[in-house]
Amino acid sequence: MGYEIKKVADVADVLKKRLKTMEHKPSILRAIELKALADEIPLLKPEKRAAFGKELNKLKAELQKMVEVAEEETTKLEPIDVTAPFDVNTRKRPRPLSSELGSQNPIMADQDELINIFARMGFTAIESRQIDDDYHMFGSLNFPEGHPARDDYDSFVTAEKDKNGKPFIAPAHTSTMQNRVLKQFKPNLEKGQAIAVVIPGRVFRNEDLDPRHEHTFQQIEGVYVDKGIHAGHLIATLKTFLQEYYGQELDVKTQPFYFPFTEPSFEFAMSCPFCRKKGCNVCSYSGWIEILGCGMIHPNVLKEAGIDPNVFTGFAWGVGTMRLTMMKYGIEDIRHFNSGKLEFLRQFK
Numbered sequence: 001m002g003y004e005i006k007k008v009a010d011v012a013d014v015l016k017k018r019l020k021t022m023e024h025k026p027s028i029l030r031a032i033e034l035k036a037l038a039d040e041i042p043l044l045k046p047e048k049r050a051a052f053g054k055e056l057n058k059l060k061a062e063l064q065k066m067v068e069v070a071e072e073e074t075t076k077l078e079p080i081d082v083t084a085p086f087d088v089n090t091r092k093r094p095r096p097l098s099s100e101l102g103s104q105n106p107i108m109a110d111q112d113e114l115i116n117i118f119a120r121m122g123f124t125a126i127e128s129r130q131i132d133d134d135y136h137m138f139g140s141l142n143f144p145e146g147h148p149a150r151d152d153y154d155s156f157v158t159a160e161k162d163k164n165g166k167p168f169i170a171p172a173h174t175s176t177m178q179n180r181v182l183k184q185f186k187p188n189l190e191k192g193q194a195i196a197v198v199i200p201g202r203v204f205r206n207e208d209l210d211p212r213h214e215h216t217f218q219q220i221e222g223v224y225v226d227k228g229i230h231a232g233h234l235i236a237t238l239k240t241f242l243q244e245y246y247g248q249e250l251d252v253k254t255q256p257f258y259f260p261f262t263e264p265s266f267e268f269a270m271s272c273p274f275c276r277k278k279g280c281n282v283c284s285y286s287g288w289i290e291i292l293g294c295g296m297i298h299p300n301v302l303k304e305a306g307i308d309p310n311v312f313t314g315f316a317w318g319v320g321t322m323r324l325t326m327m328k329y330g331i332e333d334i335r336h337f338n339s340g341k342l343e344f345l346r347q348f349k
Protein backbone atom coordinates (compact mmCIF):
# COMPACT_ATOMS: atom_id res chain seq x y z
CA MET A 1 0.00 0.00 0.00
CA GLY A 2 1.41 3.37 -1.02
CA TYR A 3 1.83 6.13 1.52
CA GLU A 4 -1.21 8.05 0.30
CA ILE A 5 -3.45 5.01 0.32
CA LYS A 6 -2.29 4.20 3.82
CA LYS A 7 -3.30 7.72 4.76
CA VAL A 8 -6.83 7.13 3.48
CA ALA A 9 -6.99 3.88 5.42
CA ASP A 10 -5.80 5.59 8.63
CA VAL A 11 -8.33 8.37 8.32
CA ALA A 12 -11.00 5.78 7.56
CA ASP A 13 -10.15 3.89 10.73
CA VAL A 14 -10.35 7.00 12.84
CA LEU A 15 -13.61 8.07 11.24
CA LYS A 16 -15.19 4.68 11.70
CA LYS A 17 -14.25 4.59 15.34
CA ARG A 18 -15.65 8.03 15.91
CA LEU A 19 -18.83 7.16 14.11
CA LYS A 20 -19.29 4.21 16.40
CA THR A 21 -19.18 6.38 19.49
CA MET A 22 -21.20 9.11 17.74
CA GLU A 23 -19.00 11.73 19.34
CA HIS A 24 -19.57 14.11 16.47
CA LYS A 25 -22.43 14.66 14.11
CA PRO A 26 -21.53 12.27 11.26
CA SER A 27 -22.26 14.80 8.51
CA ILE A 28 -19.90 17.41 9.95
CA LEU A 29 -17.21 14.84 10.42
CA ARG A 30 -17.48 13.69 6.82
CA ALA A 31 -17.44 17.22 5.48
CA ILE A 32 -14.29 18.22 7.31
CA GLU A 33 -12.09 15.17 7.19
CA LEU A 34 -12.90 13.74 3.78
CA LYS A 35 -12.53 17.17 2.24
CA ALA A 36 -9.05 17.43 3.72
CA LEU A 37 -8.16 14.17 1.98
CA ALA A 38 -9.75 15.25 -1.31
CA ASP A 39 -7.81 18.53 -1.14
CA GLU A 40 -4.61 16.52 -1.22
CA ILE A 41 -5.35 15.01 -4.67
CA PRO A 42 -3.97 17.92 -6.70
CA LEU A 43 -0.77 17.75 -4.66
CA LEU A 44 -0.11 14.12 -5.62
CA LYS A 45 1.95 12.93 -8.59
CA PRO A 46 -0.49 12.44 -11.52
CA GLU A 47 0.05 8.66 -11.67
CA LYS A 48 -0.88 8.26 -8.02
CA ARG A 49 -4.08 10.32 -8.18
CA ALA A 50 -6.34 7.62 -9.66
CA ALA A 51 -5.63 4.99 -6.99
CA PHE A 52 -5.94 7.55 -4.19
CA GLY A 53 -9.22 8.83 -5.61
CA LYS A 54 -10.58 5.30 -5.90
CA GLU A 55 -9.66 4.52 -2.33
CA LEU A 56 -11.25 7.77 -1.22
CA ASN A 57 -14.49 6.98 -3.03
CA LYS A 58 -14.60 3.55 -1.44
CA LEU A 59 -14.17 5.13 1.96
CA LYS A 60 -16.92 7.64 1.23
CA ALA A 61 -19.32 4.87 0.25
CA GLU A 62 -18.45 2.85 3.34
CA LEU A 63 -18.88 5.83 5.61
CA GLN A 64 -22.13 6.75 3.93
CA LYS A 65 -23.44 3.29 4.78
CA MET A 66 -22.25 3.58 8.39
CA VAL A 67 -23.81 7.00 8.73
CA GLU A 68 -27.14 5.67 7.52
CA VAL A 69 -27.03 2.75 9.95
CA ALA A 70 -26.00 5.05 12.80
CA GLU A 71 -28.75 7.52 12.02
CA GLU A 72 -31.34 4.80 11.90
CA GLU A 73 -30.16 3.51 15.30
CA THR A 74 -30.35 6.99 16.77
CA THR A 75 -33.95 7.52 15.75
CA LYS A 76 -34.81 4.20 17.40
CA LEU A 77 -33.57 5.40 20.82
CA GLU A 78 -36.09 6.46 23.44
CA PRO A 79 -35.68 9.91 24.98
CA ILE A 80 -33.70 9.72 28.22
CA ASP A 81 -35.82 9.54 31.36
CA VAL A 82 -33.69 11.25 33.99
CA THR A 83 -35.71 9.71 36.81
CA ALA A 84 -35.28 6.10 35.65
CA PRO A 85 -32.91 4.00 37.77
CA PHE A 86 -31.59 2.40 34.59
CA ASP A 87 -30.67 3.45 31.08
CA VAL A 88 -33.94 3.45 29.13
CA ASN A 89 -32.19 2.36 25.96
CA THR A 90 -29.98 -0.44 27.18
CA ARG A 91 -32.11 -1.41 30.22
CA LYS A 92 -28.84 -1.72 32.12
CA ARG A 93 -28.20 -0.34 35.57
CA PRO A 94 -26.63 1.84 36.72
CA ARG A 95 -27.15 4.52 34.10
CA PRO A 96 -23.82 5.48 32.58
CA LEU A 97 -24.12 9.15 33.46
CA SER A 98 -21.32 10.82 35.35
CA SER A 99 -22.28 11.63 38.93
CA GLU A 100 -19.27 13.88 39.46
CA LEU A 101 -21.24 17.08 39.08
CA GLY A 102 -24.14 16.18 41.35
CA SER A 103 -24.34 15.02 44.92
CA GLN A 104 -26.89 13.24 47.04
CA ASN A 105 -29.36 15.51 48.82
CA PRO A 106 -28.63 15.33 52.58
CA ILE A 107 -32.21 14.10 53.11
CA MET A 108 -31.54 10.94 51.14
CA ALA A 109 -27.97 10.47 52.37
CA ASP A 110 -29.16 10.66 55.94
CA GLN A 111 -32.13 8.42 55.26
CA ASP A 112 -29.68 5.74 54.06
CA GLU A 113 -27.73 6.13 57.28
CA LEU A 114 -30.88 5.84 59.40
CA ILE A 115 -32.05 2.75 57.52
CA ASN A 116 -28.61 1.21 58.02
CA ILE A 117 -28.86 1.71 61.76
CA PHE A 118 -32.24 -0.04 61.79
CA ALA A 119 -30.96 -2.77 59.45
CA ARG A 120 -28.27 -3.55 62.01
CA MET A 121 -31.06 -3.83 64.60
CA GLY A 122 -32.87 -6.38 62.41
CA PHE A 123 -35.43 -4.16 60.67
CA THR A 124 -36.36 -4.62 57.00
CA ALA A 125 -37.00 -1.41 55.02
CA ILE A 126 -40.07 -1.00 52.81
CA GLU A 127 -40.63 2.26 50.94
CA SER A 128 -43.83 4.20 51.49
CA ARG A 129 -45.90 5.60 48.60
CA GLN A 130 -46.61 9.16 47.57
CA ILE A 131 -50.28 8.74 46.79
CA ASP A 132 -52.67 6.75 48.93
CA ASP A 133 -56.33 6.34 49.82
CA ASP A 134 -58.69 7.16 52.67
CA TYR A 135 -58.66 3.59 54.01
CA HIS A 136 -54.88 3.47 54.49
CA MET A 137 -54.65 7.09 55.66
CA PHE A 138 -57.48 6.84 58.20
CA GLY A 139 -59.79 3.79 58.22
CA SER A 140 -57.15 1.11 58.77
CA LEU A 141 -55.57 3.30 61.50
CA ASN A 142 -58.64 3.46 63.70
CA PHE A 143 -59.72 6.99 62.75
CA PRO A 144 -63.51 6.68 62.59
CA GLU A 145 -65.34 8.56 59.82
CA GLY A 146 -65.69 12.25 60.81
CA HIS A 147 -63.31 11.91 63.81
CA PRO A 148 -61.73 15.28 64.74
CA ALA A 149 -58.23 13.72 64.85
CA ARG A 150 -58.44 13.53 61.04
CA ASP A 151 -58.00 17.32 61.00
CA ASP A 152 -54.44 16.98 62.33
CA TYR A 153 -53.50 15.30 59.07
CA ASP A 154 -54.74 17.85 56.57
CA SER A 155 -53.01 17.07 53.29
CA PHE A 156 -53.51 17.41 49.54
CA VAL A 157 -56.18 15.37 47.77
CA THR A 158 -56.98 14.64 44.14
CA ALA A 159 -60.11 15.75 42.30
CA GLU A 160 -60.39 12.18 41.03
CA LYS A 161 -62.28 9.76 43.30
CA ASP A 162 -61.48 6.13 44.13
CA LYS A 163 -64.00 3.28 43.90
CA ASN A 164 -65.51 4.29 47.25
CA GLY A 165 -66.11 7.86 46.07
CA LYS A 166 -63.21 9.22 48.18
CA PRO A 167 -60.38 11.36 46.80
CA PHE A 168 -56.84 9.96 46.67
CA ILE A 169 -54.56 11.51 49.29
CA ALA A 170 -50.93 12.65 49.30
CA PRO A 171 -50.16 10.83 52.58
CA ALA A 172 -49.68 13.05 55.64
CA HIS A 173 -47.67 10.35 57.42
CA THR A 174 -45.94 7.05 56.73
CA SER A 175 -48.39 5.31 59.09
CA THR A 176 -50.50 4.72 55.92
CA MET A 177 -48.22 1.72 55.37
CA GLN A 178 -48.89 0.03 58.71
CA ASN A 179 -51.82 -2.07 57.54
CA ARG A 180 -49.90 -3.16 54.43
CA VAL A 181 -46.73 -4.23 56.24
CA LEU A 182 -48.65 -5.95 59.03
CA LYS A 183 -50.50 -8.03 56.43
CA GLN A 184 -47.38 -8.65 54.34
CA PHE A 185 -45.26 -9.82 57.28
CA LYS A 186 -47.98 -11.66 59.22
CA PRO A 187 -46.51 -15.02 58.10
CA ASN A 188 -43.43 -14.13 60.21
CA LEU A 189 -45.59 -14.38 63.35
CA GLU A 190 -46.91 -17.76 62.29
CA LYS A 191 -43.29 -18.95 61.98
CA GLY A 192 -42.46 -17.64 65.46
CA GLN A 193 -40.57 -14.59 64.17
CA ALA A 194 -41.22 -10.91 64.84
CA ILE A 195 -42.48 -8.32 62.37
CA ALA A 196 -39.71 -5.69 62.29
CA VAL A 197 -40.09 -3.14 59.50
CA VAL A 198 -39.06 0.47 58.93
CA ILE A 199 -40.83 2.50 56.27
CA PRO A 200 -39.07 5.57 54.89
CA GLY A 201 -41.20 7.89 52.80
CA ARG A 202 -42.11 11.37 51.68
CA VAL A 203 -45.16 12.87 53.34
CA PHE A 204 -47.24 15.98 52.74
CA ARG A 205 -49.15 18.45 54.90
CA ASN A 206 -51.18 21.55 54.36
CA GLU A 207 -48.76 23.73 56.36
CA ASP A 208 -47.87 27.38 56.54
CA LEU A 209 -44.17 27.37 55.76
CA ASP A 210 -41.58 28.67 58.21
CA PRO A 211 -38.06 27.61 59.27
CA ARG A 212 -39.51 24.57 61.08
CA HIS A 213 -42.41 23.61 58.81
CA GLU A 214 -42.44 22.24 55.27
CA HIS A 215 -45.41 20.99 53.23
CA THR A 216 -43.26 18.12 51.92
CA PHE A 217 -41.01 16.24 54.29
CA GLN A 218 -39.51 12.87 55.06
CA GLN A 219 -40.51 10.38 57.74
CA ILE A 220 -39.42 6.94 58.89
CA GLU A 221 -42.13 4.77 60.35
CA GLY A 222 -41.27 1.75 62.44
CA VAL A 223 -43.41 -1.27 63.23
CA TYR A 224 -42.48 -4.12 65.59
CA VAL A 225 -44.86 -6.96 66.56
CA ASP A 226 -44.27 -10.19 68.45
CA LYS A 227 -45.49 -12.03 71.54
CA GLY A 228 -44.89 -10.20 74.84
CA ILE A 229 -43.80 -6.83 73.40
CA HIS A 230 -44.25 -3.87 75.75
CA ALA A 231 -43.40 -0.16 76.02
CA GLY A 232 -39.96 -1.00 77.49
CA HIS A 233 -38.98 -2.52 74.12
CA LEU A 234 -40.20 0.61 72.36
CA ILE A 235 -38.19 2.96 74.55
CA ALA A 236 -35.03 0.84 74.36
CA THR A 237 -35.25 0.57 70.57
CA LEU A 238 -35.69 4.30 70.03
CA LYS A 239 -33.01 5.23 72.55
CA THR A 240 -30.51 2.88 70.90
CA PHE A 241 -31.30 4.26 67.47
CA LEU A 242 -30.94 7.92 68.52
CA GLN A 243 -27.66 7.22 70.35
CA GLU A 244 -26.28 5.48 67.24
CA TYR A 245 -27.31 8.38 65.04
CA TYR A 246 -25.92 11.15 67.25
CA GLY A 247 -22.92 9.10 68.37
CA GLN A 248 -23.36 9.81 72.08
CA GLU A 249 -25.22 8.69 75.19
CA LEU A 250 -28.62 10.35 75.49
CA ASP A 251 -31.37 10.44 78.08
CA VAL A 252 -34.89 9.91 76.83
CA LYS A 253 -38.34 10.47 78.26
CA THR A 254 -41.92 9.91 77.19
CA GLN A 255 -45.06 11.95 77.78
CA PRO A 256 -48.61 10.73 77.28
CA PHE A 257 -50.11 11.82 73.99
CA TYR A 258 -52.98 10.86 71.70
CA PHE A 259 -52.89 9.05 68.38
CA PRO A 260 -55.91 6.98 67.29
CA PHE A 261 -53.63 4.16 66.09
CA THR A 262 -51.71 3.60 69.36
CA GLU A 263 -52.76 2.91 72.92
CA PRO A 264 -51.02 4.15 74.96
CA SER A 265 -49.50 6.87 72.78
CA PHE A 266 -46.39 8.88 73.61
CA GLU A 267 -44.46 11.92 72.62
CA PHE A 268 -40.82 10.91 72.78
CA ALA A 269 -38.10 13.36 73.85
CA MET A 270 -34.31 13.05 74.00
CA SER A 271 -31.79 15.09 75.95
CA CYS A 272 -30.39 17.86 73.77
CA PRO A 273 -27.34 16.43 71.89
CA PHE A 274 -25.80 19.94 71.73
CA CYS A 275 -25.82 21.19 75.30
CA ARG A 276 -26.39 17.89 77.14
CA LYS A 277 -29.26 19.36 79.13
CA LYS A 278 -27.47 22.60 80.08
CA GLY A 279 -29.87 24.61 77.89
CA CYS A 280 -29.16 26.17 74.48
CA ASN A 281 -31.10 27.75 71.62
CA VAL A 282 -31.57 24.39 69.84
CA CYS A 283 -33.60 23.02 72.77
CA SER A 284 -35.13 26.40 73.67
CA TYR A 285 -33.16 26.25 76.95
CA SER A 286 -35.22 23.27 78.17
CA GLY A 287 -32.49 20.64 77.77
CA TRP A 288 -34.96 18.34 75.96
CA ILE A 289 -36.06 17.92 72.37
CA GLU A 290 -39.37 16.32 71.40
CA ILE A 291 -38.45 14.24 68.46
CA LEU A 292 -41.19 11.78 67.49
CA GLY A 293 -44.58 10.21 68.09
CA CYS A 294 -44.90 6.58 69.10
CA GLY A 295 -46.94 4.07 71.08
CA MET A 296 -48.19 0.53 71.45
CA ILE A 297 -50.11 -0.45 68.30
CA HIS A 298 -53.87 -0.17 68.96
CA PRO A 299 -55.64 -3.57 69.09
CA ASN A 300 -58.03 -2.39 66.36
CA VAL A 301 -55.09 -1.75 64.00
CA LEU A 302 -53.74 -5.26 64.60
CA LYS A 303 -57.23 -6.76 64.16
CA GLU A 304 -57.73 -4.87 60.90
CA ALA A 305 -54.61 -6.62 59.56
CA GLY A 306 -55.83 -10.04 60.74
CA ILE A 307 -53.48 -10.25 63.76
CA ASP A 308 -54.95 -11.40 67.09
CA PRO A 309 -54.22 -8.65 69.67
CA ASN A 310 -54.78 -11.15 72.49
CA VAL A 311 -51.72 -13.10 71.31
CA PHE A 312 -49.48 -10.44 69.78
CA THR A 313 -48.58 -6.90 70.77
CA GLY A 314 -46.34 -4.37 69.13
CA PHE A 315 -45.03 -0.86 69.02
CA ALA A 316 -44.77 1.74 66.28
CA TRP A 317 -43.28 5.18 65.78
CA GLY A 318 -43.06 7.89 63.17
CA VAL A 319 -40.13 10.31 63.05
CA GLY A 320 -39.58 13.31 60.81
CA THR A 321 -36.04 12.69 59.60
CA MET A 322 -35.36 16.19 58.27
CA ARG A 323 -35.51 17.51 61.83
CA LEU A 324 -33.00 14.84 62.90
CA THR A 325 -30.69 15.89 60.05
CA MET A 326 -31.11 19.58 60.87
CA MET A 327 -29.99 18.97 64.42
CA LYS A 328 -27.09 16.80 63.37
CA TYR A 329 -25.63 19.38 60.99
CA GLY A 330 -26.88 22.61 62.54
CA ILE A 331 -29.19 23.46 59.60
CA GLU A 332 -31.36 26.36 60.68
CA ASP A 333 -34.15 26.28 58.10
CA ILE A 334 -36.05 23.18 56.95
CA ARG A 335 -36.89 24.87 53.66
CA HIS A 336 -33.26 24.58 52.47
CA PHE A 337 -33.66 20.85 51.77
CA ASN A 338 -36.14 21.18 48.93
CA SER A 339 -34.95 24.57 47.74
CA GLY A 340 -32.50 23.23 45.16
CA LYS A 341 -30.01 25.90 46.27
CA LEU A 342 -26.57 24.82 45.14
CA GLU A 343 -24.75 26.76 47.89
CA PHE A 344 -26.64 24.59 50.39
CA LEU A 345 -26.33 21.28 48.57
CA ARG A 346 -22.61 21.62 47.81
CA GLN A 347 -21.83 21.64 51.52
CA PHE A 348 -22.89 17.98 51.67
CA LYS A 349 -20.82 16.73 48.74
Ligand code: DAH
Nearest residue numbers: 173175293294295316317318
Ligand atom coordinates in the same frame (compact mmCIF):
# COMPACT_ATOMS: atom_id res chain seq x y z
N1 DAH B 1 -48.02 9.26 62.23
C1 DAH B 1 -47.72 10.17 63.32
C2 DAH B 1 -47.52 11.56 62.76
O1 DAH B 1 -47.03 11.71 61.69
C3 DAH B 1 -46.48 9.71 64.04
C4 DAH B 1 -46.70 8.40 64.72
C5 DAH B 1 -47.13 8.36 66.00
C6 DAH B 1 -46.45 7.22 64.03
C7 DAH B 1 -47.34 7.18 66.65
C8 DAH B 1 -46.65 6.00 64.68
C9 DAH B 1 -47.10 6.00 65.99
O2 DAH B 1 -46.45 4.83 64.10
O3 DAH B 1 -47.28 4.80 66.61
O4 DAH B 1 -47.86 12.49 63.44
